[in-house]
Amino acid sequence: DTEVTQTPKHLVMGMTNKKSLKCEQHMGHRAMYWYKQKAKKPPELMFVYSYEKLSINESVPSRFSPECPNSSLLNLHLHALQPEDSALYLCASSQPGGLYEQYFGPGTRLTVT
Amino acid sequence: QKEVEQNSGPLSVPEGAIASLNCTYSDRGSQSFFWYRQYSGKSPELIMSIYSNGDKEDGRFTAQLNKASQYVSLLIRDSQPSDSATYLCAVKNAGNMLTFGGGTRLMVKP
Numbered sequence: 001d002t003e004v005t006q007t008p009k010h011l012v013m014g015m016t017n018k019k020s021l022k023c024e025q026h027m028g029h030r031a032m033y034w035y036k037q038k039a040k041k042p043p044e045l046m047f048v049y050s051y052e053k054l055s056i057n058e059s060v061p062s063r064f065s066p067e068c069p070n071s072s073l074l075n076l077h078l079h080a081l082q083p084e085d086s087a088l089y090l091c092a093s094s095q096p097g098g099l100y101e102q103y104f105g106p107g108t109r110l111t112v113t
Numbered sequence: 114q115k116e117v118e119q120n121s122g123p124l125s126v127p128e129g130a131i132a133s134l135n136c137t138y139s140d141r142g143s144q145s146f147f148w149y150r151q152y153s154g155k156s157p158e159l160i161m162s163i164y165s166n167g168d169k170e171d172g173r174f175t176a177q178l179n180k181a182s183q184y185v186s187l188l189i190r191d192s193q194p195s196d197s198a199t200y201l202c203a204v205k206n207a208g209n210m211l212t213f214g215g216g217t218r219l220m221v222k223p
């Protein structure tokens with residue numbers, strides 16, 4: 001089973017709203033990732049959790065706040081976003097380390113109005 | 114700056130032909146190499162991984178790796194219109210970070 005699930009599929013939020021994106025995997029992976037992807041661009045890494053600890057934060061603005069409640073779940077809390085934050089947000093998982101394949105979820109299409 | 118370079122395309126091939134997608138990378142410490150397929154509006158789907166020099170075949174797909182030349186390629190035999198997508202080359206070093214190329218858009222014409 002190589003499935004990563006994400007909810008919601010689509011999200012429209014105003015600039016003053018607070019919302020959360022959720023990601024779940026049941027592959028026993030111990031590394032989980034958030035990416036942001038704009039149209040016609042490759043995925044851009046935002047955060048990496050390894051063994052439930054934040055290991056990489058790619059200088060992401062504080063209006064994005066990640067959380068890893070356990071080894072299967074990853075959340076991305078959103079607050080005071082800007083219209084330029086509209087994008088496809090992708091969750092991925094893998095085993096930690098350089099030799100493991102990374103699998104992506106279906107993504108959440110976020111629109112900030 | 115660790116870079117992965119791909120020709121953005123579009124690469125147009127007729128149905129039934131071989132599509133050849135290429136990728137170069139700058140980090141000699143890279144350990145693993147991946148090809149993802151991404152349809153418009155969808156998420157990347159892993160189609161091939163390769164770790165050592167040479168060829169790796171899976172159905173109609175063949176990945177080729179040449180670490181000395183820092184070059185990875187993907188061959189798609191008997192291309193079908195359903196293969197039309199953007200193909201992302203991705204490279205991983207000893208850590209957890211994937212570095213993506215910009216992607217090559219493939220168009221297979223019936």
